Amino acid sequence: MNTSVDGPGGGAAAKTAVRDRLLTERRRRPLAAQVAHAHDLAAALLATPEVARAATVACYVSSAGEPGTGPLLAALADAGRRVLLPVLLPDNDLDWAVHTGPDDLAPARYGLLQPVGPGLGPDAVATADLVLVPGLAVADDGARLGRGGGSYDRALGRVPLGTPVWVLLHPEEVGVAVPTEPHDRPVTGAATGDGVVRLPR
Template identity: 70%
Template sequence: MPPAQVPPHGDPPPPPGDDPTAAAKTAVRDRILTTRRRRPLPERLEVAADLARVVLESPQVRRAASVAAYVGVGSEPGTGPLLAGLLAAGKRVLLPVLLPDLDLDWAVHTGDAGLAPASRGLLEPSGPRLGVDAVATPDVVLVPGLAVSPTGLRLGRGGGSYDRALARVPVGTFTCVLLHDDEVGLDVPGAPHDRPVTAAATPSGVRRF
């Protein structure tokens, strides 16, 4: 998406000002988003298929009865095949609903027919909302991101939606960010509110932190 467009999973980062961490995050975001936008459609389709295979074959997801996930949009790694595979495997899948304050409510995913267009180009479940604390119930939580550090520090879009959601997830839950291969192990600037993940999944495999 063009740099001026509001990103899908949260507000754009504030102007960095004199905050060196914010400035560093903005620089990393800009670089990754530029690379993502340049990926051709055939590569994006291949990434989505490979990512689905990797995640569905992971022991944590195979054992899970319920999974919190999301609908990838724009230049994000596609999640269509993954969501279809989770439903085909009989998993209870929760998807986020972005609230006006950028927090995340949740609803059960019933398939593509149950998705409705929402603000900022998102696709969201149209069923009953379960509340912001529903993210604490799944066995696995899959989240979007732009990069992850060697220690599991995730770089998001800057709105803080998933930092708030991850703060509600019980310790020990498998939390995994879905990325391209070249977005793992980067130097991610951190802030006190940033919530790490326990793993990253890419088309080539799952890396635990």
């Protein structure tokens, strides 16, 4: 059982070491495997009761190396779901806008793509019935390792208790010992091409 790690062995320095290892492993993944996983991930999520009953899903546009969200975003739109995508603000907080298709995306900082439609405000994430977030790994107790910018920790602080919050990962990134800090926000599940693992929060 791999839970979060805090105390002398945790913190920022430990996170950096784990991030470096996981990012190196992601860079080694063959393109064909990444494409196949993106389609498997979409199918796994669409098969869940949480997606079936969700009117609004908060998601994101994947960047290089991350589990691909392109097929998922298309599938959610085809299923009639309202999809909110993040818009990175100057202070690294997240605004949210409705996704209307791939043509509404524009380049942003850090190589991200984000919608160009009107922002709904940082609190809009609280209206989602399911929140899907990026990450590098998750521990068995729900501790999530992100990229270190803190954007999602701030956003998840606005999500009501009881709303499912799932991190999208590759299968081997689930059940990893994750260093934590006091500001870190846990997630309630991890979704991979193999399915969804529901976690304590």
